[in-house]
Amino acid sequence: MAEGMISNVLKKSGKEVQAAWARDLAAALPTGKGRISAIELEQQTGEFLKLLTTAAEHNKGADIAASDFKPLREFLEGVSRSRAVQRFTSAETATFIFSFKRPLFEQLKLAAGKDAEKLADETWQATVLLDSLGLHTVQTFQKAREEVINRQQREMLELSTPVVKLWEGILALPMIGTLDSSRTQVVMESLLQKVVDTGAQIAILDITGVPTVDTLVAQHLLKTVTALRLMGAECIISGVRPQIAQTIVHLGVDLQGVTTKANLADALALALKRTGSTLKS
């Protein structure tokens, strides 16, 4: 056997395989949703067949990590990435490869004729190859999705900590949502950096949007207050709801030395007084 049967079959009857594959794909994936056009799909199947033929010609094994399969691997990575962005499911993405099996096996059967042993061998080899290609596709797909999730998480972290300038020398940080270690770290860093940038004297931490305050959250708040004091700025905590005030007292958290106010308006009034500004109403 000078050449692999797969590459022979693909070279000889690539058009038929592609046509059958396109039919199977269309049956498996309704393209009506407008996510991917028939032309685009045809381009992708054509490209895949071309790359697979070249790869199978040079390497009869099924080890897709080999360098002969590099262009094919990269092509599949591109396809699954674009699928991930187009919000395909992982099953739909894997179907792209797995639906190729039936057309290929049919052609193999035709080529093998009556030689049952050869057909079994070739089918097995093709199965192993296509399975690993399919797995590779799903893996890349998943990675791409994870990247999207990670990016969104990072964006949420940044979005959830806006530092706003209320007045000359007065910054406010309205905190919304549960405070955990990583969020508090981001909050602390962005607030401190903003204090340096603007030269603010007073920062107001508004915790109206924080649903619960436990010892850990209280500790984080105290750390932020201390860090601000070390940098030479004052900190006022505002928006302490009655329940939270009760919790803090029951937990035995010591908020001595920290100015707290019930709402942002009171905090702003105090901050204005401390910076020596006055408001006329």
Place this chain on the structure above:
Amino acid sequence: MDRIPILRMGEFLLVTIQVDMHDQLALRLQDDLSNAIQKHAARGVLIDISTLEMVDSFIGRMVADISGMGRILGAETVLVGMQPAVAITLVELGLALPGVSTALNVERGMALLRRKIDGVDADGAIV
């Protein structure tokens, strides 16, 4: 051996730390500064650490010590220009530096120092 310069501005002393602090340097600064406070009868000390980018627990404690020492010798000490990263590190190390006055920059620090000293004069007692 290098040392950190201590500048005299009237009744104030100005210390600008512009190099990486190592332990020996900090100890020497402590020595020099206490001598300088006594020699010039300084009433205020301003320590600018705006270029200090790294601190460890030893340097953190040193800064607190220098401030406490200054107070005993009758000089108010104000620490100015601490970088966010340094502040976060000190807090994580549990060094909140209680009793150390701080300000955002040298200008504010000077104003604070002046206010403090005026306060002593007006009341006739240490604030």
